[in-house]
Amino acid sequence: MPPAPLLSTIGFDADDTLWQNEQFFQLTERRFTALLADHAAPEHLSQRLLEAEKRNLRLYGFGVKGFTLSMIETAIEVTEGRAPSAVIAEILAAGREMLEHPVETLPGARETLETLAGRYRIVLVTKGDLFDQERKLAASGLGELFDAVEIVSDKTAATYERVFTRHGDGPARAMMIGNSLKSDVVPVLRAGGWGVHVPHDLTWALEHHDEPVNEPRYRKIAALAEVIDLVETIS
Template sequence: MMAKRSLSTIGFDADDTLWQNEQFFRLTEERFASFLADYAEKEHLTQRLLEAERRNLQLYGFGIKGFTLSMIETAIEVTEGRAPAHVIRKILDAGREMLSHPVETLPSVRETLERLAGSYRMIMITKGDLFDQERKLAQSGLGEFFDAVEIVSSKEASTYERVFARHGDGPAHAMMVGNSLKSDIVPAIEAGSWGIYIPHDLTWTLEHAEEPVEAPRFRRLGRISELVDLVEELK
């Protein structure tokens, strides 16, 4: 019986690992603050919106639709129920614009995937709204490189255990590549896989966590193009 390779499967996060995402949330947040400038200071609005997002994660999940609903909820709260209809309309329009914004892949992503595809089982593991994530994958033109796509509601150790068992040889023979320590790296390492952290300039506050620098299977890279050499080293 042929022995399993030490590394046979590579999982990739999507948002802010393969393509830009957080910058569009930040820009829309700026617009949201301008819509309600007559009612509250920007810092106050930003804090109230974050609180609403945190409350609503268990109800709406991750993604633009939940973000839009949280903006509407915040607008109603800060105006004490007097938010003008035209402000609500602007918020809805801003959400729709985010849902139709062109996908911008990050530097060296395509070239890196091309070099790894065929030699490893490639899985995109992302959380968020199903329709929006499917749209972004289709528009990115990166779908051809993946053997499987998993759009999940949350990323926990059990998520990686299940996904890497279903599409690979289990977590011990897999790595997860992503920009979120909380969602991509820490739980993947807890599941027994490698966690390859590639920071993005912008990371949502609720995705922050401490780097597990003492974990033997943790690595930090400056850019995704460095992944090819690392994979060669670890395989």
């Protein structure tokens, strides 16, 4: 009997790996700082907003809704409770626009998934608001290419242990691909899997992490399409 392949399951991150995401947050942040330009400099507002987001993660989780609430909280703080109702309404409108924005898939996303589907178990592992992530997946047209979809509150080693055991042969025979070292690479390496970093031009400050060193299961590629050749070297 031939030995079992080293790789049987491949996980993909969604935001900024398969489709654009961070650019819409940054555009909305610039809109937010312009709204409050009479109260503080853009750099100060951005720092206060980031502090609010970090503080609120445990309450609101990841995604547009938490971001919108953090913008409102920051607006109230920097105006010392005098934020005009028109400003709050504009922030809410910006959040709704983000939740309704068309999905823009990244180059190579569909082609890569179509090539690997059927040869491996393909799992989408994404974190954030359930409704928004489901909306983006449906709008992307990529849903039928996945054997399973997991929308999680956070990505930890325990998350990947659970996901790849449920939908595969455990993390030791799984690979996770994504743009975030903090969420998509480091935790899966800790779980014993393969972590593949596909950098994106824009990465949220709270997703920054040092690149792993001396990790035999870590790989870095320049474009998503390079995954196809990479898995051949592992399988």
